[in-house]
Amino acid sequence: MKRRTLLTAAAASALALGAAMPSFAQDPVKVGFIYVGPRNDGGWSQHHHEAAVDMAEHFGDAVELVEQETVPEGADAERVMTQMALSGVDIIFATSFGYMDPVINVASKFPNVKFEHATGYKTAENVGVYSARFYEGRAVEGYLAGNVTESNKIGYIGSFPIPEVIRGINSSFHHAKLVNPDVEMSVVWLNTWFDPAKEADAAQALIDNGIDVVLQHTDSTAPQITAQKAGNVYTFGQAADMAEFGPMPRISSIIDLWAPYYIERVQAVIDGTWESDNTWDGIGAGMVGIGEISSAVPADVKAGAEALRDGIAAGEIHPFTGPINKQDGSVWLAEGEVADDGTLAGMNFYIEGITGEIPQ
Amino acid sequence: MDFGSINPVILLASLMVASTPILLAALGEMVTEKSGVLNLGVEGMMIFGAVCGFIAAVESQSPAIGFLVAAIGGAALSMLFGVLTQIFLTTQVPAGLALTLFGTGLASLLGQNYQGISPPRMPEMHIPLLKDIPFLGPILFEHDAIVYLSILAVFAVWAFLKFTRAGLVLRAVGENHAAAHALGYKVKLVRFAAIGFGGAMAGLGGAYISLVRVPQWTDGITAGIGWIALAIVVFASWKAGRILIGAYLFGGITVLQLNLQAAGAKVPVELLSMSPFLATILVLVVISARRHGASNAPAMLGRIFHTS
Numbered sequence: 001m002k003r004r005t006l007l008t009a010a011a012a013s014a015l016a017l018g019a020a021m022p023s024f025a026q027d028p029v030k031v032g033f034i035y036v037g038p039r040n041d042g043g044w045s046q047h048h049h050e051a052a053v054d055m056a057e058h059f060g061d062a063v064e065l066v067e068q069e070t071v072p073e074g075a076d077a078e079r080v081m082t083q084m085a086l087s088g089v090d091i092i093f094a095t096s097f098g099y100m101d102p103v104i105n106v107a108s109k110f111p112n113v114k115f116e117h118a119t120g121y122k123t124a125e126n127v128g129v130y131s132a133r134f135y136e137g138r139a140v141e142g143y144l145a146g147n148v149t150e151s152n153k154i155g156y157i158g159s160f161p162i163p164e165v166i167r168g169i170n171s172s173f174h175h176a177k178l179v180n181p182d183v184e185m186s187v188v189w190l191n192t193w194f195d196p197a198k199e200a201d202a203a204q205a206l207i208d209n210g211i212d213v214v215l216q217h218t219d220s221t222a223p224q225i226t227a228q229k230a231g232n233v234y235t236f237g238q239a240a241d242m243a244e245f246g247p248m249p250r251i252s253s254i255i256d257l258w259a260p261y262y263i264e265r266v267q268a269v270i271d272g273t274w275e276s277d278n279t280w281d282g283i284g285a286g287m288v289g290i291g292e293i294s295s296a297v298p299a300d301v302k303a304g305a306e307a308l309r310d311g312i313a314a315g316e317i318h319p320f321t322g323p324i325n326k327q328d329g330s331v332w333l334a335e336g337e338v339a340d341d342g343t344l345a346g347m348n349f350y351i352e353g354i355t356g357e358i359p360q
Numbered sequence: 361m362d363f364g365s366i367n368p369v370i371l372l373a374s375l376m377v378a379s380t381p382i383l384l385a386a387l388g389e390m391v392t393e394k395s396g397v398l399n400l401g402v403e404g405m406m407i408f409g410a411v412c413g414f415i416a417a418v419e420s421q422s423p424a425i426g427f428l429v430a431a432i433g434g435a436a437l438s439m440l441f442g443v444l445t446q447i448f449l450t451t452q453v454p455a456g457l458a459l460t461l462f463g464t465g466l467a468s469l470l471g472q473n474y475q476g477i478s479p480p481r482m483p484e485m486h487i488p489l490l491k492d493i494p495f496l497g498p499i500l501f502e503h504d505a506i507v508y509l510s511i512l513a514v515f516a517v518w519a520f521l522k523f524t525r526a527g528l529v530l531r532a533v534g535e536n537h538a539a540a541h542a543l544g545y546k547v548k549l550v551r552f553a554a555i556g557f558g559g560a561m562a563g564l565g566g567a568y569i570s571l572v573r574v575p576q577w578t579d580g581i582t583a584g585i586g587w588i589a590l591a592i593v594v595f596a597s598w599k600a601g602r603i604l605i606g607a608y609l610f611g612g613i614t615v616l617q618l619n620l621q622a623a624g625a626k627v628p629v630e631l632l633s634m635s636p637f638l639a640t641i642l643v644l645v646v647i648s649a650r651r652h653g654a655s656n657a658p659a660m661l662g663r664i665f666h667t668s
Contacts, residue, residue, distance in 0.1 A: 189620040205618035359629040
């Protein structure tokens with residue numbers, strides 16, 4: 001009983017301290033980041049980390065950066081964020097989908113701490129979400145994949161069957177199919193964001209099955225190395241440019257550009273104007289970058305991909321423009337119709353032509 | 361079931377590559393356990409070997425030196441366990457677990473500056489004549505040196521334990537350390553050697569992941585393979601030949617499930633992903649249900665030896 005009282009008192013005083021913090025204008029704003037992988041994974045987590053560092057450099061002494069890497073999704077994340085909140089952090093960026101419920105839980109206990117959750121969809125008074133329209137970049141990858149494949153088989157290494165990943169699969173397949181009606185896609189689900197050995201094995205399995213373009217939605221560079229060893233296989237950088245694997249196998253990439261958003265949101269905390277938001281930006285707003293298309297791609301294909309990229313950026317082309325049917329053959333989008341954000345945010349179906357089932 | 365585009369030759373060949381780390385580590389652990397020592401630190405020694413081998417290979421640009429250093433690194437780390445359990449007489453289970461935690465952390469620290477670097481490529485050794493045998497040739501004889509070494513090691517360990525005097529002493533120490541001590545055998549020396557061998561093999565297995573299978577260094581690269589190796593020792597009921605079967609079975613199912621997904625087989629992904637582990641559990645149950653299976657464990661396994 002005594003121990004509990006003590007803990008409550010400690011928590012309360014920490015809360016009071018946290019609440020009192022902003023009144024000391026000289027004190028730096030403490031910004032917390034948690035990453036699902038190591039901060040030098042070469043992909044997703046590294047890009048969040050680099051953006052966080054850019055943000056901290058932008059603000060100099062006005063901001064103190066606190067980072068925690070390789071935080072498992074689930075109960076551990078809750079513990080880490082609670083600790084951060086208790087130590088007086090003003091805003092926490094949780095940079096993986098699986099942190100969603102832990103963020104909501106912790107946020108309800110610390111109403112004075114702001115939370116920003118990447119790629120999620122649950123918001124609260126003090127929880128904002130942000131994500132990038134990666135499917136716009138996937139459309140460009142699909143266009144390239146459909147053009148360069150010789151076996152007409154492209155492979156996709158999936159992580160978890162969440163809308164974010166399914167959107168990418170659908171978008172890339174749709175655009176590959178537009179330029180190459182014979183194309184087929186195989187999806188391998190790994191149920192992990194980061195496991196180099198598994199990712200390498202998956203890439204190898206795809207290549208062994210005659211696939212010559214591998215798209216990945218996992219975070220390590222292992223599939224790139226596997227493709228490099230196999231030769232004559234094309235890949236795309238994921239989250240980071242992965243330019244070190246160009247011009248072959250990596251022929252382009254989707255690059256996450258988080259720094260401007262981080263700077264904007266931390267500035268809002270400093271100004272006291274932060275409000276819960278739901279940001280979903282794409283190529284046009286500069287949150288998704290398309291890496292240099294390498295010399296291994298024919299010039300006309302490269303020009304076509306760049307035109308597609310620019311069209312999407314300008315808002316002239318929507319990656320999901322009908323006619324598109326769902327996997328079961330029913331109509332999803334009629335001729336000329338574009339997908340609405342609500343459907344995209346909760347996408348849980350394959351489009352027509354993709355074989356296999358989404359694990360439920 | 362439709363196996364579609366899966367080519368059995370390529371599948372079996374990649375099975376051998378995927379199984380080699382488990383095979384090496386399990387074989388080393390079996391020898392350690394045969395001497396009556398239960399070292400649960402396989403995962404830690406593997407990942408430490410992986411990082412040591414990676415650093416050495418990158419710095420020297422020679423995969424052979426990488427593997428050598430990996431074996432030395434794994435053995436060196438296992439000596440820590442040896443000192444703890446054989447000299448300070450700590451309980452083996454927590455010491456082994458501590459070794460895994462320590463090895464993982466140390467490897468992460470050492471590997472800080474080696475992320476995202478590609479190691480020198482391990483040359484493949486295609487064995488002339490043999491590789492031209494139809495079907496079997498491409499499966500068995502178009503690999504790198506470590507794959508051949510791992511299979512040779514299975515035979516070497518088997519022959520060592522069965523036919524040599526030193527092997528007999530090792531087994532005697534594992535079955536009854538008091539009697540072996542009374543006969544004048546150096547129980548602790550034998551156990552130190554066995555622990556060191558286990559560490560070296562685990563180190564080799566780890567380096568095979570970071571130098572050949574992935575090949576790259578990232579934190580947590582062994583991803584629990586050390587624990588599978590431990591299970592396979594039990595699965596094999598401490599017999600070298602069965603270690604080979606167990607490791608290939610596990611590696612085979614791992615590769616097969618990815619290939620089935622890639623080929624678009626209509627099997628639920630969840631079932632495929634857990635199939636390697638299901639198979640391991642199933643076989644463990646079958647083995648321990650048999651009359652002599654589980655009792656094949658060395659009698660002194662995990663016991664502390666006090667010289668009185």
